[in-house]
Amino acid sequence: MGKTLDLGQRIELHSMDKHCHDISLGLYLMETGGAPRFLVHTYADSDDARARVAYIRDALRVMLGLVAADGTSDELVFPCGAVHLRALKRAFLDLCKLETGAELIPKPLTVHDKKADGELTAVNLGDGVYEISSRDGSDAGNKRAVAVARGFAKICEMTAEGDPAVRIRFGCGSSHDELIGMLMFRAQNVRAAMQEEEMASAKGVLAAPSQQR
Amino acid sequence: MKPMTSRQRVTAALRREPVDRTPVCNPTSVATVELMDLVDAHFPSANRDPEKMARLAATSYTELGFDTVMPVFSIIQESSALGCNIQWEEKDNWPTVKMSEPVWSELDDIKIPDNLETHPDTQCVLDAIKLLRKELGDDVFIIGKTMGPWSLGYHCFGVEKFLLMSLDDPDMTMKCLEKMKESTLRFGKAQIEAGADALTLPDHATGDLVSGEYYDRFLKEMHIEFAQELEIPIILHICGRTVDRMDYIAQTGMAAFHFDSKNDPQESMDIVSGRISLVGNVNNPETLFSKEPDDVAAEVTKNLAAGVQLVGPECAIPLQASIENLKAIPKAVRDYHKSHPPA
Numbered sequence: 001m002g003k004t005l006d007l008g009q010r011i012e013l014h015s016m017d018k019h020c021h022d023i024s025l026g027l028y029l030m031e032t033g034g035a036p037r038f039l040v041h042t043y044a045d046s047d048d049a050r051a052r053v054a055y056i057r058d059a060l061r062v063m064l065g066l067v068a069a070d071g072t073s074d075e076l077v078f079p080c081g082a083v084h085l086r087a088l089k090r091a092f093l094d095l096c097k098l099e100t101g102a103e104l105i106p107k108p109l110t111v112h113d114k115k116a117d118g119e120l121t122a123v124n125l126g127d128g129v130y131e132i133s134s135r136d137g138s139d140a141g142n143k144r145a146v147a148v149a150r151g152f153a154k155i156c157e158m159t160a161e162g163d164p165a166v167r168i169r170f171g172c173g174s175s176h177d178e179l180i181g182m183l184m185f186r187a188q189n190v191r192a193a194m195q196e197e198e199m200a201s202a203k204g205v206l207a208a209p210s211q212q213r
Numbered sequence: 214m215k216p217m218t219s220r221q222r223v224t225a226a227l228r229r230e231p232v233d234r235t236p237v238c239n240p241t242s243v244a245t246v247e248l249m250d251l252v253d254a255h256f257p258s259a260n261r262d263p264e265k266m267a268r269l270a271a272t273s274y275t276e277l278g279f280d281t282v283m284p285v286f287s288i289i290q291e292s293s294a295l296g297c298n299i300q301w302e303e304k305d306n307w308p309t310v311k312m313s314e315p316v317w318s319e320l321d322d323i324k325i326p327d328n329l330e331t332h333p334d335t336q337c338v339l340d341a342i343k344l345l346r347k348e349l350g351d352d353v354f355i356i357g358k359t360m361g362p363w364s365l366g367y368h369c370f371g372v373e374k375f376l377l378m379s380l381d382d383p384d385m386t387m388k389c390l391e392k393m394k395e396s397t398l399r400f401g402k403a404q405i406e407a408g409a410d411a412l413t414l415p416d417h418a419t420g421d422l423v424s425g426e427y428y429d430r431f432l433k434e435m436h437i438e439f440a441q442e443l444e445i446p447i448i449l450h451i452c453g454r455t456v457d458r459m460d461y462i463a464q465t466g467m468a469a470f471h472f473d474s475k476n477d478p479q480e481s482m483d484i485v486s487g488r489i490s491l492v493g494n495v496n497n498p499e500t501l502f503s504k505e506p507d508d509v510a511a512e513v514t515k516n517l518a519a520g521v522q523l524v525g526p527e528c529a530i531p532l533q534a535s536i537e538n539l540k541a542i543p544k545a546v547r548d549y550h551k552s553h554p555p556a
Binding site: 015023024042203204 | 241242246247248249250251253255275276277278288303304305306307310312364367368372417419421452453497498502503505528529531532533535536537540
């Protein structure tokens with residue numbers, strides 16, 4: 001009798017958790033009655049592993065705004081009912097970098113931007129629309145606002161709007177302040193995020209000796 | 214047809230005899246990080262500790278529903294015994310030979326040590342095979358692995374130096390291969406004695422670096438010799454596009470060729486034309502790693518429709534591959550045979 005479970009589609013994997021005995025943490029997407037639900041799971045069997053899963057689950061709630069699915073304690077949903085796959089995958093990997101027990105406080109919608117040498121804010125305009133604005137309105141700040149909006153469009157699969165294109169829209173039409181705050185840093189450095197994803201996808205694939213160095 | 218055990222099924226498929234269904238087989242590795250957690254047997258120690266090696270290998274049968282188990286996940290066990298420096302890596306990456314630190318540079322350097330079979334990293338494989346036979350009984354097909362001399366040449370001389378030698382001094386290259394084949398034969402025979410049902414023989418004359426003509430010139434005769442000397446079925450493994458050498462491979466007398474997804478299943482079956490079984494060829498880096506069960510099933514079905522005798526991943530699966538994608542392989546085989554009874 002096998003011990004593996006039918007958990008739906010594994011949408012992301014943190015293959016080696018330095019904060020918990022190198023266990024692997026998977027994020028699964030389950031379609032229950034047509035509604036997407038998310039589950040954090042590890043096949044490691046220890047109290048520490050269970051505590052780690054509980055912490056990451058809490059982090060998904062607090063830092064990304066997910067909520068418990070009806071009638072469950074461990075399955076999560078976005079309040080809007082959408083999947084937001086790419087954003088969730090990226091944010092999950094970032095949350096796995098937190099040590100168990102680290103305080104969970106949603107990230108602010110205003111951040112310092114080194115290249116703009118000033119602050120950028122994601123302003124919630126309602127109906128799932130956010131506008132990236134530079135507090136000082138400098139040329140550099142306005143250019144960076146466009147760049148960050150473009151970054152969000154990529155990593156959150158949002159639609160960029162306006163001229164200049166500093167508005168971004170979630171397809172679900174709902175607000176996601178926690179998600180936007182969590183991924184602001186990634187939207188500022190989208191190239192680095194992409195590179196990290198590429199490196200992760202090459203890891204663990206056995207290359208023929210002729211391809212190894 | 215009477216239901217077969219996994220061992221009977223794989224044995225028959227390697228002989229191109231009738232089967233109750235197409236066997237699911239990976240002659241290289243199906244270890245993943247999640248399976249490591251499940252049985253508490255992680256890389257790198259699962260490559261060096263026989264109990265962990267056996268525990269992790271067994272999951273391909275007990276958890277995934279494959280017909281075979283393969284405890285030799287890596288391609289470096291005997292290279293370690295030959296003196297190569299090994300980068301053992303961590304849980305989520307493969308151990309590799311440090312080929313930038315070659316241990317041999319000329320013919321006289323090649324020495325197959327007396328302790329080849331008793332070195333801890335080869336002994337581990339032998340002990341794991343014995344443990345698997347004891348734990349899983351006679352119904353499961355256990356595959357061992359012994360590296361061919363071309364791969365050992367890369368490991369021990371370094372890829373660039375070995376390839377340059379093959380261009381500059383083909384006679385010397387042949388002499389080196391002749392000396393290195395002792396390792397292939399001795400480690401292979403030790404695994405047969407330990408209870409392996411078949412041996413995978415990776416010999417990386419890969420499509421990207423070596424032509425079909427090279428295979429014919431340097432390796433074909435030696436592979437014929439391996440098929441004769443090693444008295445259980447041999448499964449040759451070469452990565453990459455290899456249709457230009459499949460006709461030669463089919464002449465070796467080996468039981469099967471484990472082929473890469475860069476080769477079309479039907480084209481490959483046409484070339485080998487019933488002279489050797491094929492094993493494969495579900496794509497690893499794209500399909501098993503990052504696509505979904507339906508995509509896996511589509512590739513399985515393409516192989517089954519072409520008549521490929523044993524279906525499975527094209528090579529050692531990525532350590533991060535998902536369990537649901539791996540389980541999709543045997544499921545797709547069963548689903549296919551509901552409407553297409555095996556010939």
